[in-house]
Amino acid sequence: MTEPRGTSRARRTTVGSVTELSKDERLAELEARLARLEGTPGLRERGRGLMSKVMPPEAGEHFRNAGREQLLGVRSIVDHWIARLDEADTRAARGSRERQTIEIE
Numbered sequence: 712m713t714e715p716r717g718t719s720r721a722r723r724t725t726v727g728s729v730t731e732l733s734k735d736e737r738l739a740e741l742e743a744r745l746a747r748l749e750g751t752p753g754l755r756e757r758g759r760g761l762m763s764k765v766m767p768p769e770a771g772e773h774f775r776n777a778g779r780e781q782l783l784g785v786r787s788i789v790d791h792w793i794a795r796l797d798e799a800d801t802r803a804a805r806g807s808r809e810r811q812t813i814e815i816e
Contacts, residue, residue: 732740
């Protein structure tokens with residue numbers, strides 16, 4: 712990600728083996744680096760570009776639908792367990808009124 716620095720910069724100070732840039736030079740370098748990063752496609756765009764070369768658009772649609780179906784399956788599992796917890800709470804509340812004490816001799 713870093714590029715070799717030119718030797719034409721005038722305001723450098725060297726401390727040991729580390730070269731320090733002036734604030735203006737550092738800011739210009741960071742802005743140039745940011746412009747390069749913003750100009751290149753991100754991971755998502757590169758992945759989509761590759762997948763569009765490898766598989767037809769219908770396959771992508773099928774995979775999106777399959778992902779949706781998986782999420783719906785997880786939702787049904789969560790709903791099932793929420794209902795079971797609600798039933799257990801209802802039984803516990805109802806059972807607390809019907810308790811009786813049994814003495815053991």
